[in-house]
Amino acid sequence: MIKFAVIGTNWITQKFVQAAHESQSMQLAAVYSRNLDSAAQFAQEFDVETTYNSLDALANDKTVEAVYIASPNSLHCEQSIFMMEHGKHVICEKPVASNIDEATRMFEVAQKNGVVMFEAYKSQFLPNFKQIQLGLEKIGKVHKAHINYCQYSSRYQKYLNGENPNTFNPAFSNGSLVDIGFYCVAATVALFGKPENAQASAKLLDSGVDAHGCAIFQYPEFDVTLAHSKVSDSYTPSEIQGELGAIIIDHIAECTDIKIRYRDGTVENLTQAQSENSMSYEAQAFASCIAGDNTTQTQAQQRALTVAKLITEMRQQVGVVYPADK
Secondary structure, eight states: OEEEEEEOOSHHHHHHHHHHHHTTSEEEEEEEOSSHHHHHHHHHHTTOOOEESOHHHHHTOTTOOEEEEOSOGGGHHHHHHHHHHTTOEEEEESSSSSSHHHHHHHHHHHHHHTOOEEEEOOGGGSHHHHHHHHHTTTSOSEEEEEEEEEOOOTTHHHHHTTOOOGGGOGGGTOSHIIIIIHHHHHHHHHHHOSOSEEEEEEEEOTTSSEEEEEEEEEOSSOEEEEEEESSSOOOOOEEEEESSEEEEESOTTTOOOEEEEETTSOEEEOOOOOOSSTTHHHHHHHHHHHTTOHHHHHHHHHHHHHHHHHHHHHHHHHTOOOGGGO
């Protein structure tokens, strides 16, 4: 059982801890927050006694083998490297870093210190994502794909009211592309590999981050169009079009319903039952990497670096700049 700590006490941290416990491979041992009261409140929920408001103290806790990091994106690199230099495995929320330079450095530090650096991108490890991969063998030659994730942010009204929420603040390495467009980019890379070319466009807010955007990924035999937004909702599924039929994906991040509609009109349901907490599969994958699953670790690292490079290039194309880029 891997004893792990968390950095951050928000809703996604709670969900990950529940998933980690569900996987029966990890056990929460300590909680870090800048506010010790917040750490104590979170720890109490999981019957954990050890809390910290000092990263130094957490890093030097010899009972903690791994750390889950769910701090603002702009802190991912610094905190991950600090923990890895103290011999701890790290699973860091997506995006793993602000840009490709940070991401590259993080994986180099992991290798140097003999620990696992893992990006918490859950979709690739879902049973139904594997069904999408199997479905590709059934639809013939692929010609087009449309990958879509648009969701109105609960923080957008605060932005419109003149507040400055982290979600729309470049100081925290945020915006539509790195938040939910990430799922479109990562799924495309996980399914098809690195594109030959990526062309992006976006609508920027006055704060300097993107409100919504789209992209075209060009592969030798087909194109993939991606659409993302944090200022509007979409009810359109994602789709991969082949000569024999199309795979229809209800939600590219959760993959809760997967079907193939064939050219003759028949429909094949590929959907499998998944855990209610979809983060449990990434927790299992992380634990597997710590146990020595080099194949999963190598594939996850390659995907993470490819996605980081693509997103960095896409931000450069549309003019979204973070302090970490300077």
